[in-house]
Amino acid sequence: VHEYLYNRGGKHYGYQLDISHHSLGSTSEFIRHRLFYQSYYRFKSRPLDNLNVRGVLAHATDLVLGDYAYTLDFRNGLRGYERDRYQGNTLLLLNTEYLMPSGIYPTLRYLYFIDIGSTYEQAEDIAHEPLKVGLGMGIRWKIPAFVNVDVRIDVGYGVADQDTQVSLGASHLF
Numbered sequence: 001v002h003e004y005l006y007n008r009g010g011k012h013y014g015y016q017l018d019i020s021h022h023s024l025g026s027t028s029e030f031i032r033h034r035l036f037y038q039s040y041y042r043f044k045s046r047p048l049d050n051l052n053v054r055g056v057l058a059h060a061t062d063l064v065l066g067d068y069a070y071t072l073d074f075r076n077g078l079r080g081y082e083r084d085r086y087q088g089n090t091l092l093l094l095n096t097e098y099l100m101p102s103g104i105y106p107t108l109r110y111l112y113f114i115d116i117g118s119t120y121e122q123a124e125d126i127a128h129e130p131l132k133v134g135l136g137m138g139i140r141w142k143i144p145a146f147v148n149v150d151v152r153i154d155v156g157y158g159v160a161d162q163d164t165q166v167s168l169g170a171s172h173l174f
Contacts, residue, residue, distance in 0.1 A: 099111040
């Protein structure tokens with residue numbers, strides 16, 4: 001992934017494996033798999049715009065330190081839903097956001113997003129439980145004076161809960 005003055009371009013993908021076992025000194029036993037793909041598209045005709053896409057499929061064989069392995073909410077990729085709204089040991093997530101600069105100040109950008117995903121207690125539940133959808137818009141403000149901080153404000157509507165949540169952050173969501 002390449003960082004440009006106002007946006008990013010490129011792809012980032014991989015597989016992550018975490019193993020915890022008593023013989024390794026851990027207090028719990030689990031194996032956690034995470035397959036992910038992120039892509040940041042720039043356009044020749046609109047070089048300051050970005051289309052960002054992320055997909056994640058993850059599974060844990062057991063609880064991680066007494067809690068579910070994955071949480072989905074406005075902080076963790078499913079904007080529009082309350083904190084810790086969905087928890088489970090299997091995760092399916094797709095995020096898409098389109099960013100465009102303001103006409104006056106290019107470090108201030110507007111975005112529209114759609115998040116689709118859910119968590120499940122077991123991997124088999126993916127086929128039987130519906131995905132949740134979050135829709136919304138936000139603002140990104142790149143502040144180079146403060147070590148290149150990216151201020152993030154998103155307003156998301158959780159379709160399943162018919163609720164709106166505001167999230168704030170100082171880094172990219174993905």
